[in-house]
Amino acid sequence: MQEEMSxxxxxxxxxxxxxxxxxxxxxxxxxxWVFVLWGVAYFVAIAWASWSGGLSVWGHHSVQVGSMYSGLxxxxxxxxxxALTLWIGLRRGGRHxxxxxxxxxxxxxxxxxASMLVLFPALSAAGRLDEHSFVALVAAMLGAANxxxxxxxxxxxxxxxxxxxxxxAVAACFGTVSQVTVVFLVAVFVCQIAFGVYTMMxxxxxxxxxxxxx
Amino acid sequence: xxELPELNxxxxxxxxxxxxxLLSSAEEAEFTWLRAKTGSTDGNLGAQLAxxxxxxxxxxxxxxxxxxxxxxxxxxxxxRAALSEYVQALKTLLGAAMEE
Numbered sequence: 524m525q526e527e528m529s530x531x532x533x534x535x536x537x538x539x540x541x542x543x544x545x546x547x548x549x550x551x552x553x554x555x556w557v558f559v560l561w562g563v564a565y566f567v568a569i570a571w572a573s574w575s576g577g578l579s580v581w582g583h584h585s586v587q588v589g590s591m592y593s594g595l596x597x598x599x600x601x602x603x604x605x606a607l608t609l610w611i612g613l614r615r616g617g618r619h620x621x622x623x624x625x626x627x628x629x630x631x632x633x634x635x636x637a638s639m640l641v642l643f644p645a646l647s648a649a650g651r652l653d654e655h656s657f658v659a660l661v662a663a664m665l666g667a668a669n670x671x672x673x674x675x676x677x678x679x680x681x682x683x684x685x686x687x688x689x690x691x692a693v694a695a696c697f698g699t700v701s702q703v704t705v706v707f708l709v710a711v712f713v714c715q716i717a718f719g720v721y722t723m724m725x726x727x728x729x730x731x732x733x734x735x736x737x
Numbered sequence: 738x739x740e741l742p743e744l745n746x747x748x749x750x751x752x753x754x755x756x757x758x759l760l761s762s763a764e765e766a767e768f769t770w771l772r773a774k775t776g777s778t779d780g781n782l783g784a785q786l787a788x789x790x791x792x793x794x795x796x797x798x799x800x801x802x803x804x805x806x807x808x809x810x811x812x813x814x815x816x817r818a819a820l821s822e823y824v825q826a827l828k829t830l831l832g833a834a835m836e837e
Contacts, residue, residue, distance in 0.1 A: 528744075528830070529834070530831065530834035530835065533827055533830055533831045533834060534831065536751075536754065536827055537827060537831070539751060539754060539755055539758065540754065540758045540824065541758075542758075543754075543755045543756075543758030543759045543762075543774070543775075544758050544759070544761060544762045545762075546759060546762075546774050547758070547759045547760070547761065547762030547763040547766075547774075613803075614803070622762060622763050622764060623764070
């Protein structure tokens with residue numbers, strides 16, 4: 524068989540092996556929709572909570588705020604976001620292979636996500652959460668998740684998102700509440716919506732461009 | 738001059754090689770995912786996977802998830818060893834081709 528093969532044919536086989544191994548490892552990139560979903564969830568929560576309450580309110584202020592129930596904004600949107608992610612993830616999960624890298628990235632996000640869902644209601648209930656600390660903590664934790672995920676995947680774009688979140692965390696420690704809200708909105712747009720759409724487009728492009736003939 | 742190695746004909750087909758390479762980095766993968774990654778047709782991919790299964794390089798599991806049928810493929814240790822041998826043979830041949 525090899526008598527018929529040129530050096531170019533052999534190189535093509537090598538390139539095919541390398542490309543396919545890389546494709547197998549890249550299954551996490553089909554999670555762009557999660558970034559978009561959570562970006563929208565943050566926008567909804569910020570808008571709802573800011574309507575008549577405060578950005579950092581998590582439940583206990585709902586009675587004081589009155590008819591808008593702004594205290595429910597974060598708990599309702601975040602738990603709905605988690606339930607929706609789980610539901611869509613289970614429905615889509617079968618289409619993607621299980622990989623060690625995929626499990627590592629998922630572990631990072633689940634760990635950080637669970638920490639946020641436990642910490643913020645507790646801090647808010649204890650009355651130890653204001654707008655500055657809330658945004659700074661959320662941004663720092665999302666920065667950590669993006670950095671962990673970006674390092675595992677060796678993905679510079681996600682590392683850039685981590686940097687944006689960390690800069691937002693630092694910026695949130697200063698300025699007025701309005702400025703902190705703007706910082707949060709910009710970070711959510713860049714690191715969730717824009718990054719999620721970019722990831723989805725990249726995944727779609729890759730699926731269209733890859734054809735292997737027998 | 739040392740004898741050049743034979744390339745395993747089961748692995749040598751481009752689509753079979755692509756599938757085995759994909760499965761070497763993924764623990765297990767569904768038929769539709771393999772089809773999307775390789776851009777092949779149902780019939781062609783099914784035929785190539787059957788050959789790999791016949792050679793003992795992949796195993797198949799059929800199950801229902803939310804009442805929908807799901808076909809999962811997993812690379813066996815025999816398949817992993819065969820791919821590794823194929824890559825070694827490819828390297829040797831490429832080295833020989835470069836020397837010519």
